[in-house]
Amino acid sequence: MYGTFTSLLLLLGVAVALVWAFRRIKLPAILAYLCAGIIAGPHVMGWIPDPDEYHLIAELGIVLLLFSLGLEFSLPKMIAMRRLVFGLGAAQVLGSLLVFLTIGFLILGNWASALAVAGALALSSTAVVIKQLSESSQTATRRGQVSVAILLFQDIAVVPLLIVIPLLAGGGSDGSIAYSLLMAMVKGAAVIAVLMAVGKWILPFAFREIANQRTDELFVLATLLVALVAGGLTHAFGLSMALGAFLAGMMLGESKYKHQLEADIRPFRDILMGLFFTTVGMQLALNSFIQSLHWVLLIILGMALVKLLIIRYVAKALGERDRDAWGSAVSLFQMGEFGFVIVALASSYQLLSADVSSILIGVGVFSMAVTPLVIQKLQPLVSMLVRESEAEPNIEQKVDASTSEHQVLICGFGRVGQTVSRFLDAEGIRHIAVDNDPMRVQEAVAGGAPVYFGDSAKRDILRAVGAARVPLIIISFSDDQRAIEVLREIRAMNEKAYVIVRSRDDLNLDKLNEAGASQVVPDTLEASLMLISHVLSHSGIPIRRILSRLEQERRNHYGDMHGFYPGSQTTIDHETADKLEFLHAVNLPEQAWAVGQAVADLDWDAHEVKLKALRRDDVEVEEPASQLELRAGDVVLLSGKPRHVESAERWLLEG
Structure with missing residues (x-):
């Protein structure tokens, strides 16, 4: 019905309007993207009939997000976190899988189908959790690092799940499954070793050469290339693209370019992440979701309860504080984006019926939509869960x-x-x-x-x-x-x-x-005073006189320093226009209305400007006498807000 360009245009229009509206009422932008996807998707307006067409582009958002996250983690930090990644992460995934597998088998009566359901529910959303932790400045906290460690193991655990499910559907033997998993581990170890070697010995040299060229677009292109090549390499060997991007970022995180890399990648990351969340929203069939809402809510509650208990008690057993254990557990209650991949894979092998797949997609979209609100309110939620006697001292x-x-x-x-x-x-x-x-x-x-x-x-x-x-x-x-x-x-x-x-x-x-x-110390004006003191001291002015002059300016609330001459680079917007104070020189020609008028006769206050000085015949008079008459050729120095200065200039010239 719609062309590709028209479809994208409509999607962008809806996304812009919803993000603006959601931010106005202080709701996370992720919710706006999900709603935009639901509206534009095949089940509502039908502007984008096949969301899979945009899936690869949207997945690049996750790749860049994990690359940015990797920049914040050095190799020594990851080695120090191995207990959390392979201890707590493994316990969460295996424990959740076992519980969900048992429940799934009791309901569905098939081990392969139960494993697909268990795999989808055991994984959490790397994209949503890390984005929200970053926006709320919680990535560097202990609970944030515990959450990241678990998510990293989940990304690794996706690989065996994607290998095992098709084999089980085809009736593969135990030997073929074991061989496939072993080969995946060997390939994974090899590609990780290659990435780490390249990141340690080649990338720093390459970026040093690129930085020496001092070309911004070259630096941006190189950053995007590294992130995408690393993700593509791990994807080619059967691992997730996000894991490769994370490793590349981690290797570059030890370089002096990490902050520039993060700044360059952010605009692309945010746009593509928004597209990713719209594709997630497109997968939700509203009619099926509403009809099975009771099942969706029940599964979300059960999934959240299992993950909460496993993460909390395993983290506590590993020595984490109660608040951090509960904080990471609450953050990871949802179903993740890889859950959609597992559901789609299982559906293609007829392991899951259309109704079960629809319910699981509803669980994923709804739980991911609620997650930003949960992480925003993480502190109060954790305080409710932690007993006061064990709580972190306030x-x-x-x-x-x-x-x-x-x-x-x-x-x-x-x-x-x-x-x-x-x-x-x-x-x-x-x-x-x-x-x-x-x-x-x-x-x-x-x-x-x-x-x-x-x-x-x-x-x-x-x-x-x-x-x-x-x-x-x-x-x-x-x-x-x-x-x-x-x-x-x-x-x-x-x-x-x-x-x-x-x-x-x-x-x-x-x-x-x-x-x-009692006293306001403006950075720019104080920096000017310090510069003035150095200049005067170097010029031979006695230090006592300099200090007296500086103190006089401060007592006068920097009165003589207000106002400046604007330049072509001076930015004026609606917020600053009524706060800035400009200096403006007005040259009085022979026909100017103010020529012949005495200074005292001109109502400067009515025009909300001050006469700072008068220049005549290259001599500047800072405080012109009130009876002094203005002449043609005089330069009047005005001080005031931009619009007042402009209006005063017209007044002096035209009356």
């Missing part, structure tokens, strides 16, 4: 009773916060910090820093770290909107504290002061 318990003795509270423990902390330590000033990055807090605590995990915009956290009593508070992150939220909470409990706020520039200076900041 911040109130971790902060000692002597918080009242702390002289400084640092909100945000990034680079600036850590630098402040080091100087306070050097002077023996007691202080405490709070930060919401779990990896940073873990590293800092291991190094002996007085930092605690928590969101400093929450009143309970601020109260726990003594914000109500501490005399000096520093907000060290450069997110003005978040800083305003923190300021309001601080001022609600402590009106006397001196609060120093770091800001990237002076766009929100007034808002920060109104919210309760």
Whole structure:
């Protein structure tokens, strides 16, 4: 009915509209892609009658996602995680397979069919879980690493399942099955060894040569080529493409190019991942799904319960904390994308009926759709599952009773916060910090820093770290909107504290002061002051005079430093247009309306601009006298917001 181009155009239009709508109501974009796939698929609008046509392109999204994940894991880290990958991962897959196989045989009465169902349900979604963990900054947490380890083993376990199911359907002997599995293991070990050797000795040299050319598109092309070749190589030897991409990324993760590689691959990864989730949504037949909804929900509950119990108790037995064990278990409750592959394979060999296949596809789509919401609410869910006596001590318990003795509270423990902390330590000033990055807090605590995990915009956290009593508070992150939220909470409990706020520039200076900041330190203006101090010192100006001038600027809230001359690279959007302050020089020709008018007679305030200076005959007058009349050829230097400056220029020229 529709051409390929028209179909894609309609799919993209629906996807854009749904992603916008879902993000507006703070729902994950994955849900929007799934809904777009359901709408565009063969069972609703029929714009794309055969989703398999796009499956290979969509699968590239998973390849690039795993390549990005591999960049975050070095070989030593993977060796250190072998207990989790081959211990916990193997226990989860084998345990789940055994339980589901038994239940499946009791219902279906056929071991081959039961194995297909068990294989589909035992695997979790690498694409959804890793994407959501990355977006919520949980990949580096312990529970995130436990989840990744299990997913890596599941990707390996797909291979024997895809080999065994056709053999069982064809009535293969035990000897043929064992031989096929042995050959798959030998091929897998060989291709992994080749990839690791190439990644360690050839790729760093190749990327060094490419980087020396300083051509961005060449670097991007090389990155895509490496990820796809690695995935294609493992696929050719019977392993998953995602596993090969992960190994290639892991080898390059030890190089100095890892951050550039990740940045280059991200746009392609996100677009292709979106296409992948739409193809998942296309597989759902709405009529069958609605008719069998009770079975879908029952299977999801049973699948989630089995995975939760196995992962939680095996992880606990391996020494993981209760919170991390439950956190990874909850994250992996769903059916994965490889489950669709197993269902399709089993259906092609007539191991599963159309009704059973439809129910399993419904289980996969529905459980994957719910997963982003579950991972977003992971902390509260884990808190419900973990008994209070075993729970990780909350911040109130971790902060000692002597918080009242702390002289400084640092909100945000990034680079600036850590630098402040080091100087306070050097002077023996007691202080405490709070930060919401779990990896940073873990590293800092291991190094002996007085930092605690928590969101400093929450009143309970601020109260726990003594914000109500501490005399000096520093907000060290450069997110003005978040800083305003923190300021309001601080001022609600402590009106006397001196609060120093770091800001990237002076766009929100007034808002920060109104919210309760005692002093705002804009990065750009302070950098300018430091540069000025070096220049003046090198020019022979006495240091006392320099310090006095700098202090005067700070007391004046950087008054003389507001406003700048815009250039061709200056970006102005609707958010910054009313915050920026420009300097603009207006040359008065003979016919200008303002010629002959005295400075005092011109109503500068009505046009919301300031007369910063007047240049006449190459002599600049910073504070022109009020009775001074403007002449033709004068250059008037105006300061104000962009639209006010433009309007004032027309006023001076035309009246």
